[in-house]
Amino acid sequence: MAKKFKITICSGTTCYVLGGAHLMMLAEALPADLKDQVEIIDSNCIKACQYENALPPFVQINDYLMAQASVAKVVEYLRKH
Amino acid sequence: MTMNYINNASLLKRQLVVRFARLMFAGELKNKIDLLPLHQAPRNSEAVRCCVHHDRAVIRYRLIALLGFAIENEKPDDEARTLSSYVEEAEARGLERMAGSALTVIDEACSACIRANYRVTNACRGCVARPCMMNCPKNCISFENGQAHIDEKACISCGICAKVCPYHSIVFQPIPCEQACPVNAIVQDKNGKQDIIAEKCINCGKCLQACPFGAIMERSEIYEILRAITNPAEATVALIAPSIVGQFNTSLGKLVTALRKLGFDHVVEVAWGADLAAQKETAELIERLEHGQTCMTSSCCPAYVDAVNKHISNIKPLVSDTLSPMQYAGEWAGQQWPGARRVFVGPCIAKRAEAKASPHIENTLTYEELGSVFIAAGVDVAECEESRADLEATSVGRKFAVSGGVSTAIKNAASAAGHNVTDKVIDGLDAKSLAMLKAIEKVVKPGTFVEVMSCEGGCINGPGVISNPTVARRFLEKMLQEHP
Numbered sequence: 290m291a292k293k294f295k296i297t298i299c300s301g302t303t304c305y306v307l308g309g310a311h312l313m314m315l316a317e318a319l320p321a322d323l324k325d326q327v328e329i330i331d332s333n334c335i336k337a338c339q340y341e342n343a344l345p346p347f348v349q350i351n352d353y354l355m356a357q358a359s360v361a362k363v364v365e366y367l368r369k370h
Numbered sequence: 371m372t373m374n375y376i377n378n379a380s381l382l383k384r385q386l387v388v389r390f391a392r393l394m395f396a397g398e399l400k401n402k403i404d405l406l407p408l409h410q411a412p413r414n415s416e417a418v419r420c421c422v423h424h425d426r427a428v429i430r431y432r433l434i435a436l437l438g439f440a441i442e443n444e445k446p447d448d449e450a451r452t453l454s455s456y457v458e459e460a461e462a463r464g465l466e467r468m469a470g471s472a473l474t475v476i477d478e479a480c481s482a483c484i485r486a487n488y489r490v491t492n493a494c495r496g497c498v499a500r501p502c503m504m505n506c507p508k509n510c511i512s513f514e515n516g517q518a519h520i521d522e523k524a525c526i527s528c529g530i531c532a533k534v535c536p537y538h539s540i541v542f543q544p545i546p547c548e549q550a551c552p553v554n555a556i557v558q559d560k561n562g563k564q565d566i567i568a569e570k571c572i573n574c575g576k577c578l579q580a581c582p583f584g585a586i587m588e589r590s591e592i593y594e595i596l597r598a599i600t601n602p603a604e605a606t607v608a609l610i611a612p613s614i615v616g617q618f619n620t621s622l623g624k625l626v627t628a629l630r631k632l633g634f635d636h637v638v639e640v641a642w643g644a645d646l647a648a649q650k651e652t653a654e655l656i657e658r659l660e661h662g663q664t665c666m667t668s669s670c671c672p673a674y675v676d677a678v679n680k681h682i683s684n685i686k687p688l689v690s691d692t693l694s695p696m697q698y699a700g701e702w703a704g705q706q707w708p709g710a711r712r713v714f715v716g717p718c719i720a721k722r723a724e725a726k727a728s729p730h731i732e733n734t735l736t737y738e739e740l741g742s743v744f745i746a747a748g749v750d751v752a753e754c755e756e757s758r759a760d761l762e763a764t765s766v767g768r769k770f771a772v773s774g775g776v777s778t779a780i781k782n783a784a785s786a787a788g789h790n791v792t793d794k795v796i797d798g799l800d801a802k803s804l805a806m807l808k809a810i811e812k813v814v815k816p817g818t819f820v821e822v823m824s825c826e827g828g829c830i831n832g833p834g835v836i837s838n839p840t841v842a843r844r845f846l847e848k849m850l851q852e853h854p
Contacts, residue, residue, distance in 0.1 A: 333752045
């Protein structure tokens, strides 16, 4: 069965260095009730940083592109949706 | 435990290094460096401190530290100096300007934490018993508006008031940098700002990780390094520390290519030096034990070696004379490519001090700095091809990146040579572990090898890392499984 959320973590160098490294802890940080609903993909650069004034690190959650992403922000988003 | 949690102060610093490196790659540092504080803290942005002007003043000092200068050396009139004049001075003076501690304090950023470590919170009910006031040995608690009040000047931070308060309304509030420093090398001056005492400082970088205001900066060598790698006439070698695995969420081979793309001519795995150091250290250990010495400690961690020299010199005879992996790898690179600039790339600030005293390494760069340089150069590590380092290592040396790696290597090598050695790992330096080290001969049983790591968890938790140490360890273990 397809999971409710497909989360693509950008691991391009820009995202990874500017905060994305900590997103690698997302799987461990997910609350138990959300774990089954989430598929996490560790991806090469998703090219979101190429816009002017881009705010890395980026995470794509289904159709939503989250800028300045953090583990806490991702969990909060999942809770609301 | 000082851990690398995500922290806005270090992210802002990385952004600044990206801007700095972009200007260097464009050959415009001298012309445009004075604009960087304005670009990093634009007029209508939300200030982190009281206003953008204060933010800009702090950024200016960060840039001075990035150029390698000690902020403590600033003279009163220097406040009016342009940053480009500092660039000119860096250009003219070379590494001579780097004398002294590898760390520097930005007074402008230091919040002058409150000296007294105990504070009364709003939970105070102003009770009748008033045990805080009754038991204070310095008589420094009074009551104002129905709540206890501590006279910060008189308080000696004994903590009795907090212990006796029935409502737990008095809290302990540390001065983070002082609490993190294992050797009491950072103290407040008369204005409440912190000073680093160079004679005591072991350059471990724990204060830098601990300060919530980002007031402590390492004095960077990034200027020299970028100048060298952008100069086609100058040969450069990147000597990458074992802990680099897991810093960029990619393979070692891609990282090697990325370093070459930046302009490094050669790439050497310092883990090769660790392989060699393990052999030498094992032979040294066996010889010393045969001569009746009780135990021997490792010598690869420069903050620990400095701590011995400056604080527990009685155990100096117990420290291995084997050089660090960095120095062996640097020596090899010097023979291979005479005259090339050898740049150690690692997680460590103490290595900068070690390199300064060594004939085998010219400069040091942290992973954080390297990451920012990759961004500035537009090099995406994960998208690089795989390639091989000029000098590769075995899994023995690669394990030096985590606590226990050194002692495991030596225990195994000694056992292969028919000697039974016990090992003990001192995982992280603090006042307690230093006291234990001071008496280590009485603590361990005869025939012990003692591994000492200043950073808890080993080099993967150094002050200059990008990845969370848990993630870095996962990567390293995966790599060791694939390349046993």
